[in-house]
Amino acid sequence: MNVEPTTFSAEDYFATQTPPSTLHHDVEQVKNFVARQAKEGRKVALVTSGGTTVPLELNVVRFLDNFSAGTRGATSAEYFLKAGYAVIFMHRQFSLQPFSRHYSHSTNPFLDFLEIEKDGTQVDSTPRISVTPEKREDLLEVLSTYKAVHAAGTLHSLTYVTVNDYLWLLRALSQELAVLRRNAMFYLAAAVSDFFLPRQKMSEHKIQSGKGSLHIEMDQVPKILGSVVDEWTREGFVISFKLETDPALLIPKARAALERYGHQVVIGNDLHRRKHEVVFVSRKPLPSLPPGTHPEPTTAVTNVNGDVPTRDTLSDTFVEYWLRIDIPDSTVPASQVKEIEEDIVTELVKRHSAWIQQSVASEVSR
Ligand code: PAZ
Structure with missing residues (x-):
């Protein structure tokens, strides 16, 4: 079958691609969170963080991904909380998260600084576990802030994996945040794929080898920022990120985005x-x-x-x-x-x- 590449408008996209099964549940939770923050008079930052995948099959075996670990988003979320904002942290599943990022399994695995005490067992004779003395101060600081944020109920986290999950969630969350009017900030730091494979063009089963090289033609992901600004949350304060590897493109591309979307x-x-x-x-x-x-x-x-x-x-x-x-x-x-x-x-x-x-x-x- 020869299907021509399509340029999707946001409207066409949502009319033809299916929402993630968890969308309704996620949106209900965000609705409650936003209502509570509005009642308590807090500004809310929606922080998006981490990369998106682009599945190549409906029964996904292979997918395209990108480099983003979610450091920018997770770190920024902590500073927004510190500044008194409530934060909706919309992140790629298993990417870095606020607070736990300090103890990432690859850079600072927490098992390495826990100790099993040789003496001083507890009443039930199980050995005590303690934190290595030189790690205690830092851990106490991170842990205290983490616990305080939980007690205050100012952080709500939810996950996406694919670019499709991301687009549906961003639309739904933008619509929910509209009630906050100017008190909503959008901090869109996720590294979102510019290309995707519509489900109508995906193979149902694992793509088979044996026929030589693989040719896949992807469609362009709709420019959704325009809809965020013009339709879904017209009064929010919107920040987008632009990543380049050619320094000469950075400023022109950033200006073009501002010109185009008006955020x-x-x-x-x-x-x-x-x-x-x-x-x-x-x-x-x-x-x-x-x-x-x-x-x-x-x-x-x-x-x-x-x-x-x-x-x-x-x-x-x-x-x-x-x-x-x-x-x-x-x-x-x-x-x-x-x-x-x-x-x-x-x-x-x-x-x-x-x-x-x-x-x-x-x-x-x-
Ligand atoms: O997640 P990370 O800290 O490794 O990287 C952050 C970033 C470079 C993905 C972010 O700062 C950014 O530029 N996001 C937008 C990327 C883009 O779509 O242009």
């Missing part, structure tokens, strides 16, 4: 420098805005040379703000390494507040 900020990052350098691209404030409403970046950062923050105005319409931190020395313990997400979140929290003030003021003056 608030694109954070650009280069694959290899993403842990210590990002660029915020946004539209220049209109000259008629009241004084003090311009979200001026004030975060104290230094670049790799120890210079003061740079802010380059490169066009009449857009403004770029580079955020850089020092590349950590390999001798610094992981728990003391500065994380760029701390500064990213500080900057966004400030911009979100300024933006709320500004849009409330312009609504009042209308």
